[in-house]
Amino acid sequence: LNHLNQAARMTQHTSAPTSRAPDLHRAITDRLRSLGLRATPQRVLVLAALGDAHGHLRADEIMRWVAERYPTVNLATIYRTLDTLLAAGLVTQTDLGAGAASFELTGETRHHHLVCERCGAVTEMDDALVASLRERLLCDAGFRVSTTHLALFGICRACQEREHGLLGAAQE
Numbered sequence: 001l002n003h004l005n006q007a008a009r010m011t012q013h014t015s016a017p018t019s020r021a022p023d024l025h026r027a028i029t030d031r032l033r034s035l036g037l038r039a040t041p042q043r044v045l046v047l048a049a050l051g052d053a054h055g056h057l058r059a060d061e062i063m064r065w066v067a068e069r070y071p072t073v074n075l076a077t078i079y080r081t082l083d084t085l086l087a088a089g090l091v092t093q094t095d096l097g098a099g100a101a102s103f104e105l106t107g108e109t110r111h112h113h114l115v116c117e118r119c120g121a122v123t124e125m126d127d128a129l130v131a132s133l134r135e136r137l138l139c140d141a142g143f144r145v146s147t148t149h150l151a152l153f154g155i156c157r158a159c160q161e162r163e164h165g166l167l168g169a170a171q172e
């Protein structure tokens with residue numbers, strides 16, 4: 001799916017953003033067809049929304065983006081479309097604690113996220129750490145992990161330092 005991301009990036013880097021849109025749409029259409037899926041406007045636009053975002057979007061955010069271009073769309077259609085794209089492996093889903101699932105284009109490399117519960121910062125975590133956990137679970141418990149896009153919640157370094165700073169100041 002890398003060419004999709006590339007097409008999306010090209011779209012963003014050009015001075016006239018809409019002029020590159022046909023390239024992205026063609027890349028998406030080709031990708032859908034190569035997987036034996038019909039390139040319906042809903043599917044193309046949901047993938048284009050995620051390509052345009054370069055990150056995660058909730059279903060309601062996807063809906064807003066798509067509705068600007070295809071006004072008859074509704075949230076049920078967005079969810080149904082996402083289900084199809086998830087099943088095809090084109091889209092991946094995770095819970096970043098926003099009260100709803102977040103969706104993202106499946107990238108070349110698997111990644112996970114660290115989500116700060118104080119400031120909401122979301123950082124990427126390499127799959128290597130989770131890969132060793134996956135191997136251990138398979139070896140020790142015979143458990144085959146199918147989670148591909150994980151979010152771990154906690155407190156980021158900046159927030160910890162800020163809290164320590166406040167604590168230090170209070171003790172003086």
Ligand SMILES: [Zn+2]
Pocket residue numbers: 056094104111112113149
């Ligand atoms: Zn992600």
Ligand SMILES: [Zn+2]
Pocket residue numbers: 116117118119120121155156157158159
């Ligand atoms: Zn933080």
